[in-house]
Amino acid sequence: MKYYTALELVEDGKPPSFDDVLLVPRYTEVRSRLKPCIQTSLGSGLYLQTPIISSPMDTVTDSTMAISIGSHGAMGIVHRFMSTEEQSSHIKRIIEHNQNISALEIQVPVVPAIGVGDDERDRFFKLYKEYGLNLTSVAIDVANGHSSYMREAIKWVKDITNGELHVIAGNVATGLGFAFLSESGADAVRVGIGGGSICKTRIMTGVGVPTLASVADAYSVKRGCESYNDTAIIADGGIRYPADLVKSLAAGADAIIAGRIFAGTIESPGEIVSINGESMKTYRGMASKEVQDDKRGGLRPGTCAEGVSTYIPLKGKAYYIVDEFCGGLRSAMTYVNANNIDELKDNALFMRLTSSSLEESHAFGTKK
Numbered sequence: 474m475k476y477y478t479a480l481e482l483v484e485d486g487k488p489p490s491f492d493d494v495l496l497v498p499r500y501t502e503v504r505s506r507l508k509p510c511i512q513t514s515l516g517s518g519l520y521l522q523t524p525i526i527s528s529p530m531d532t533v534t535d536s537t538m539a540i541s542i543g544s545h546g547a548m549g550i551v552h553r554f555m556s557t558e559e560q561s562s563h564i565k566r567i568i569e570h571n572q573n574i575s576a577l578e579i580q581v582p583v584v585p586a587i588g589v590g591d592d593e594r595d596r597f598f599k600l601y602k603e604y605g606l607n608l609t610s611v612a613i614d615v616a617n618g619h620s621s622y623m624r625e626a627i628k629w630v631k632d633i634t635n636g637e638l639h640v641i642a643g644n645v646a647t648g649l650g651f652a653f654l655s656e657s658g659a660d661a662v663r664v665g666i667g668g669g670s671i672c673k674t675r676i677m678t679g680v681g682v683p684t685l686a687s688v689a690d691a692y693s694v695k696r697g698c699e700s701y702n703d704t705a706i707i708a709d710g711g712i713r714y715p716a717d718l719v720k721s722l723a724a725g726a727d728a729i730i731a732g733r734i735f736a737g738t739i740e741s742p743g744e745i746v747s748i749n750g751e752s753m754k755t756y757r758g759m760a761s762k763e764v765q766d767d768k769r770g771g772l773r774p775g776t777c778a779e780g781v782s783t784y785i786p787l788k789g790k791a792y793y794i795v796d797e798f799c800g801g802l803r804s805a806m807t808y809v810n811a812n813n814i815d816e817l818k819d820n821a822l823f824m825r826l827t828s829s830s831l832e833e834s835h836a837f838g839t840k841k
């Protein structure tokens with residue numbers, strides 16, 4: 474049988490999707506599922522207790538989501554599709570939460586998303602002037618981060634903050650894009666284009682790379698040059714199951730960003746609606762027609778929607794999802810003899826699947 478490390482998957486040339494691979498169990502001395510440490514580094518001294526981040530989307534992350542999952546060791550990035558004043562009030566709420574908890578509780582990361590260009594520079598300037606280093610990081614959030622305008626935005630953030638604030642930048646889909654953002658000063662890079670469950674980019678443009686392939690590509694570049702060592706890789710788009718989190722980390726990611734798994738939870742922004750008697754919440758791509766209609770008065774002439782809008786049945790609390798994903802991750806680490814995320818990357822061996830082996834991977838013969 475042929476097994477592959479993440480770097481060998483890249484050398485092999487066939488771009489892997491999540492469903493194309495499984496991790497191979499190996500001899501282990503990690504007996505208890507409670508033993509593995511799942512703390513992760515997001516670069517430049519920023520650590521998360523769990524490698525899970527909720528996406529800066531208007532149906533996923535505002536302060537309620539950030540506080541809920543942040544209190545469980547994850548991180549929520551407060552979306553930017555609102556006025557600076559409104560975003561500022563969400564940031565303020567998180568900071569006040571942190572000021573009012575006991576020393577035993579987890580400090581919630583305070584991370585606003587911003588865009589690029591002059592208006593977004595003003596947004597950032599106001600937020601930083603108000604909150605300074607009470608901010609944990611800032612996420613510069615654009616569709617194609619492998620761009621001159623992203624490099625400029627990283628520069629103005631670094632200039633305004635004297636290089637003191639952690640910066641997440643993205644998205645990119647290749648090792649070259651990762652290297653570009655690392656060299657431009659990003660501390661963590663969001664990797665994945667077109668893989669999100671509400672994305673239409675690949676269909677509308679023919680552009681994109683499977684998220685797992687992008688992650689492995691970025692990781693091979695990172696491993697190839699010491700100066701990229703401290704830049705974190707965040708897999709973004711297409712995370713459905715705990716297995717996708719595990720495969721992302723094993724392929725080189727330091728954390729994942731997800732929208733869908735948190736959409737429809739109690740904490741996600743948006744009204745609960747009843748459709749055919751079922752309680753639902755909207756989940757929509759930030760490049761969908763619905764968002765353009767709401768925020769910009771419609772699609773700009775000559776452009777097209779690159780996202781879709783859908784309804785998600787109401788789920789429980791978001792932090793249950795964090796706990797479930799962490800449970801799957803810890804269990805995976807016992808199978809591959811990993812005490813921590815670095816060992817998971819070092820020990821992981823992938824096997825490529827056939828379509829019938831993928832089908833066998835899901836539970837079957839169960840009651841509907």
Ligand code: XMP
Pocket residue numbers: 528529530644666667668669670671672673674675709710711712730731732733734757758759760761779780781
């Ligand atoms: P999931 O799979 O969790 O993916 O739903 C969320 C990620 O998808 C990206 N995103 C988009 N990509 N058009 C796109 O092509 C969109 O409208 C869109 N909205 C979000 C984003 O990276 C997010 O984290």
